Amino acid sequence: MYSVQKVPPLSPYFCQLCGKKGGWGARRWRSTIAGVSLAFSPESATPQGGRRGVLTLPHGVVQTPVFMPVGTAATVKAVPQGVLEELGAEIILANTYHLYLRPGHELIRRLGGVHRFMSWPRPMLTDSGGFQVFSLAKMRKVSPEGVEFQSHLDGSKHFFSPEHSMAVQIALGADIMMVFDECVETPASWERTRDSMALTHAWAERSKQYWMEHRQEVPWAQEFSGHQALFGIVQGGMYADLRRESAERLVEMDLPGYAIGGLAVGEPREVTREMIALTLEHLPKDKPRYVMGVGYPDEIEEYARMGVDMMDCVLPTRAGRHGLLFVREDPANRSSPVLRLNIKKLEFAEDQRPLDEDCGCPVCRRYTRAYLRHLFASGEPLGAALNSIHNLAFYFETMQRVRGEL
C-alpha cells in the first residue's frame, strides 16, 4: 500500500520526501534534538478533525495518524510479515520484556537487530518493558534504582533499570524506543500516583541520559543512517493535576515524541478520553503524540480526531484469536457504527457472505463467514490467522479513512 524507502540523513535543508533542497518537507521539519533523525510534519487537519502527519524514521516513512500492530515476540501473532506489508502496516511494535527474556537482546544484536531478525524492513517501535514487568512478571521489588522481577516463563530473577532498558532497546534497534516508566496499579490514590509519577520522571531523565550517550550504537548503524528516537511517557493516573504536571515535566526534557501511558487499564472510557484530551493540551504540537495500548476501532478513530498521532493495541489480533471480528453495521457506509461479530455463533454456520461485504482485505475477498465459523469451531490454526488478518485490515482501513485517504 505504501512503499518503504531508505531515508537519507536528516538535514534541515533537504526535503526528505522529495529529496530536493528547500523542498516543502524541509520547511516543515524540525530536528527536536540535534542529530535526532526523526522528523514530524503535521501537514494539516484531517477531514474529520485531528491532524495529518508524516513520521520519517531510519527504516522508512509513516503516515499519521497511525495504528501500530503489536508484534510481542517479534511476530504479530499468526500473521506473516508479507501479509502485514500487503495490508499496509507501516510500523509495528515489539515488546522489550519478551525479547529480552527470549531469545535475548544480545542474540538479536548479534544478528543485526530486530528488523533483520524478523525480516521486517519497515519502522518499528519497542516499549520499555516497564508495563510487562508490572503486568506479567512474578514478584516485583521496586526501588529508586529499578525493578527486580521474576520471569513469567521460568521464574528466573532479573533486574531492569532505566539504563538497562535503554541498553536492551538499543540492542534491539527499533526506530523508536520508550523511556522506562513505572506503571501504577488501578485504582491508586493521589499520593501513590504522585510518588510513582515522580519515580517515572527520574527514570525518564536517566533514560534520556543513557540514550544521548549510546543512541548511535544500533546494530544497523552501518546500513541505515540516523539513529533511534526516544519518546517520553506521561503518567499521572486518573488525576488531571498530575497528568498536567507529568506532561510539563517531560516536555522540559525536549524528547523527540511523547506517549500517554497508564490508560485503558480498566477505567471508564469517559475518563480515558478526558485524560487524553487534557494531556494533549500540554504536549507540543510539532511532535508526535502517542497513546499506548488503545483500543477498539471507534476509540482509535475518536482519539485520532482529537489529535493523537500514534496508537497500538493487541486487540485486533487477540480478538481475532478469540473469534471476535470487527465489521461495519452498514458495510456500504464505512463510517457506520462498528459491530463485533462473534464468529462461533450458530447464526453464521451457513452464512455465505464475507465478514464485511465492502472490506477489501484478503480474507473478505476469499472466505465466507460459514467457513471462518467452521475453522474457529474446529480449533483450526488457519482460523486465528484469517481472523487476525481481517481485524488488522479493519483497523488500517479505519485509519486510512481518518487520514482522508479513502
Next chain:
Amino acid sequence: MYSVQKVPPLSPYFCQLCGKKGGWGARRWRSTIAGVSLAFSPESATPQGGRRGVLTLPHGVVQTPVFMPVGTAATVKAVPQGVLEELGAEIILANTYHLYLRPGHELIRRLGGVHRFMSWPRPMLTDSGGFQVFSLAKMRKVSPEGVEFQSHLDGSKHFFSPEHSMAVQIALGADIMMVFDECVETPASWERTRDSMALTHAWAERSKQYWMEHRQEVPWAQEFSGHQALFGIVQGGMYADLRRESAERLVEMDLPGYAIGGLAVGEPREVTREMIALTLEHLPKDKPRYVMGVGYPDEIEEYARMGVDMMDCVLPTRAGRHGLLFVREDPANRSSPVLRLNIKKLEFAEDQRPLDEDCGCPVCRRYTRAYLRHLFASGEPLGAALNSIHNLAFYFETMQRVRGEL
C-alpha cells in the same frame, strides 16, 4: 505455478488439453466407464523412471506423479489456500470422517460443496472415512452391513455403510472419491486379513453401485461439467497372495483409478516397498495408481519412480508443526539426501541461513533458521505455519524434479 482450467466433458474424440478434435490427448485417453470425466494420460517415463501423466478432473488438470497435501477439516493445517496455490498444489485431500462430523456433509452440500465451502477451486479428493473410523473413532462394531462407531469429538453414535460413505462423499463433491474399506489392524494374521479383504471387496461393489446411481448429484453439477470419479482400494495387509487377489478383484470392477491402502501402518519400509511393487504389477497401466498415506520425501520419490502416480500424507504439515524440517544435505544438489532439521536445537539459535539455501519457497526467501527457531521455541503460531509451508514446498519440489520439470 499451474493454471486451473475448466474442463470440458470427456469425449473420446476431443483432446481435453488442446481442445482440438483428434488432438494428441484424445488418442491417449480412455473413458474407463462410460461417462466418467476422468482421463489419465501416462505420457512417458520420467527421466528417473516412473511415469509422467496428466489427470483431467472436473476442477482442473493435475500433473502426475503428484503429492497431495491433506486438508483434514477442509483446511491444510495452518496454510492459507492462496499460499497452497502459490506453492503449486494442484490437488488436495479432505477427510470425509472429519467433515461428516463437523460441520456436517449436508451443510457443505447446501453451501455448494467442499470446493466452494473452503474456497479451493482446484481438484480435490476425499477419502472414504474408513481409515479414520478405524483409527480415531471410539468403540467400533463392524458388521457386513457397515460400522457403528462413536465420534472422537463428543462420543455421539454413528453408522457408516458403503452407501452412506458414498452419499457423504457425493455431498462433499470432491473430484475423486474412495470406496469404503475396512482397514485391518497391524499386525494381523493371514486369515484375519483375508476376511477383512473380502469385506472390503463386498463394500467396494456396494460403493460402486451407489456411485453409479448417484454420481451426477454433486453440489456443483450446474457449474462444472463432469462428475466424481471413484477409486478402488487394494487391501491384503502384508500378504503377497492377498494383495494380488485384492488387486485382481478390484480391477474386475473397472473403476477409474486404484489406490493401495493399508500400508505405512508400522511395517518395515522394505515391506511397504515390496507390497507396492507387487501390487502395481496387477494394476492397469492406463489408470492412475495411488498409494495412500505415504511418506517421507525420499519415499514419495522412490514410489513415484516405481510407477505410483498419486500420494498423500500429513507428514509435511504435521512434521512442520513439530519443528521438523526437510532440507537437502547439499543445498546446491537437489538430488542429495534429505536431512531432517529439528529446528528447536540450540545450534540454530544464531544461524542466519535460510532453512535450505537453494529452496525457492517463500519461507526460505525471507526468514532465517534463527528466527524460525525463536518462533518455535516461543510457541508462536507463525512458526507452525512457516514450517508447514516450507515442508510442503519441499515435497512439491521433489515431485517437480521427478516429473522432469526442474
